[in-house]
Amino acid sequence: MTMMTLLTLILCIGILISALLATYLERRVAAVVSAGLVGLFASVTYVILSAPDVAMTEAAIGSGITTVIFLYALSKTKEQPIEQPGEQPRESNDD
Amino acid sequence: MAETILSIAAIIIMIAIALGIYRLVKGPTVVDRVIALDLLTLVSIAMIALIAHTTSRFIYIDVALVYGLLSFLSVLAVARYLEKGL
Numbered sequence: 001m002t003m004m005t006l007l008t009l010i011l012c013i014g015i016l017i018s019a020l021l022a023t024y025l026e027r028r029v030a031a032v033v034s035a036g037l038v039g040l041f042a043s044v045t046y047v048i049l050s051a052p053d054v055a056m057t058e059a060a061i062g063s064g065i066t067t068v069i070f071l072y073a074l075s076k077t078k079e080q081p082i083e084q085p086g087e088q089p090r091e092s093n094d095d
Numbered sequence: 096m097a098e099t100i101l102s103i104a105a106i107i108i109m110i111a112i113a114l115g116i117y118r119l120v121k122g123p124t125v126v127d128r129v130i131a132l133d134l135l136t137l138v139s140i141a142m143i144a145l146i147a148h149t150t151s152r153f154i155y156i157d158v159a160l161v162y163g164l165l166s167f168l169s170v171l172a173v174a175r176y177l178e179k180g181l
Binding site for chain 1: 102105109110112113116119120125127129132135136138139142143144149152154155157158161162165166168169172173176177
């Protein structure tokens with residue numbers, strides 16, 4: 001079934017791009033959102049791999065609860081801009 | 096006929112995923128990325144329903160149901176965090 005193969009391929013590319021974004025983004029909230037997106041794509045991949053119970057658990061915990069817990073932990077901390085030594089402190093156009 | 100319609104639906108879903116990932120990578124602010132997350136959640140629900148129909152295993156609909164119930168939670172948490180800090 002070639003259409004299902006194409007769907008699986010674009011889902012795996014989505015997992016890769018989301019994981020790279022979660023690693024490289026500097027704003028922490030955007031990184032948490034990208035990390036939640038990894039769980040979302042992985043859940044649909046589990047459905048394609050015919051494991052609906054694993055997909056349901058991943059959707060509930062990996063994509064839903066983890067984002068909320070991460071944001072609750074972030075709200076307890078202070079967000080400071082990352083300053084590289086020897087660079088000009090640049091304007092952040094995030095937010 | 097039905098095969099053609101399902102193939103067109105799969106192509107539309109793939110285009111929607113590509114556009115959502117583009118906005119996620121490009122989006123300059125956090126709000127753009129949250130909107131991309133919401134869009135990709137909805138597209139994922141549609142894709143799970145399509146897979147359930149093409150493989151004729153209707154237990155997959157339950158996964159889409161759980162997704163639809165929980166999808167608002169993360170977007171709501173991020174919005175509340177951006178507004179005043181959870």
